[in-house]
Amino acid sequence: MTETGIVFNVQRFTIHDGPGMRTEFFLKGCPLRCQWCSNPESWAPQPQVGVYRTKCIGRKVCGGCEDSCPEGDIFRFTAGKLAGIDRTKCTDCLACYEECPSDALKQWGRQMTVEECMELIRRDQGYYERSGGGVTVSGGDPLVQSDFVEALFRACKAEGYHTCCESTFCASWSEVEKVLPYTDLIISDLKLMDSALHRQYTGVGNELILQNLRRLAQEGRELILRIPVIPGVNDGRQNIEASADFILRQLGGQVRTCSF
Numbered sequence: 001m002t003e004t005g006i007v008f009n010v011q012r013f014t015i016h017d018g019p020g021m022r023t024e025f026f027l028k029g030c031p032l033r034c035q036w037c038s039n040p041e042s043w044a045p046q047p048q049v050g051v052y053r054t055k056c057i058g059r060k061v062c063g064g065c066e067d068s069c070p071e072g073d074i075f076r077f078t079a080g081k082l083a084g085i086d087r088t089k090c091t092d093c094l095a096c097y098e099e100c101p102s103d104a105l106k107q108w109g110r111q112m113t114v115e116e117c118m119e120l121i122r123r124d125q126g127y128y129e130r131s132g133g134g135v136t137v138s139g140g141d142p143l144v145q146s147d148f149v150e151a152l153f154r155a156c157k158a159e160g161y162h163t164c165c166e167s168t169f170c171a172s173w174s175e176v177e178k179v180l181p182y183t184d185l186i187i188s189d190l191k192l193m194d195s196a197l198h199r200q201y202t203g204v205g206n207e208l209i210l211q212n213l214r215r216l217a218q219e220g221r222e223l224i225l226r227i228p229v230i231p232g233v234n235d236g237r238q239n240i241e242a243s244a245d246f247i248l249r250q251l252g253g254q255v256r257t258c259s260f
Helices: 064-068 095-099 114-123 125-131 142-158 173-182 195-202 207-218 237-250
Strands: 004-014 022-027 048-051 075-078 081-085 105-108 110-113 134-138 162-166 185-189 223-226
Touching: 004 114, 004 142, 022 114, 022 142, 048 081, 064 095, 095 105, 110 114, 114 125, 114 142, 134 142, 142 162, 142 173, 173 207, 185 207, 207 223, 207 237
Parallel strands: 022 134, 134 162, 162 185, 185 223
Antiparallel strands: 004 022, 004 110, 048 105, 075 081
16 A cells, blocks of 8 residues: 555645535546546656746746756757657656746646645545535546555545545556545546547547446446537537446446536
8 A cells, every 4th residue: 555646736625526625636647648638747657847838938048957957858949938848758857847947847746645635634624524525536547546545545534534536447446446445436437438439539448447337336336427528529419328328227327416
């Protein structure tokens, strides 16, 4: 069981990913590459350097990123300002981030211990009690760091906090079942029912995902399914009907209505 995880964002007072007011931890690492992903900085499991071009003060004025990098020519500039990094050469040493004076380079992801997370969670205990809220882990996909989620949720349950795991469930069942004893609510997406299209738009097929969702329903887990409606991708009648059929026939209707 891992007591340290890689977290790329923490949001307090969230109201969208679970009931009530919540503290949400976004973890690094995801097996999917959804073309519409709103958090692509979460894909890689390790801390990385992110580029914010509008904050760059210019190559001629500064140049600290190039001077600090041990790998040489990995930075890409447009009109004298940093525009990108060659990820095939970058070793994620973070030297350029530490050198950048203008926050044009930022660190995506940092190690946090379970106790550091719990210190943040405890600050909002009163809000949880009044709103029926709690703690949510998302990502990325938190099951990439299932050992850390297990440890965090174990600590949460020991102190009486409601827990929610928001995952793609593109993971082996052995990873899933680590977190289940300490998870009150599960949220997942139902993106595409056709596996070939699922692979085309997310990088992986959906067989493992659907298998895990079926098993969760069979175990009577409290489950919320969301369908991210992507125009021209999954908003057609065929996919909508297939999604409804899967929920009714294969999940036995064991899906909670999303009311928050």
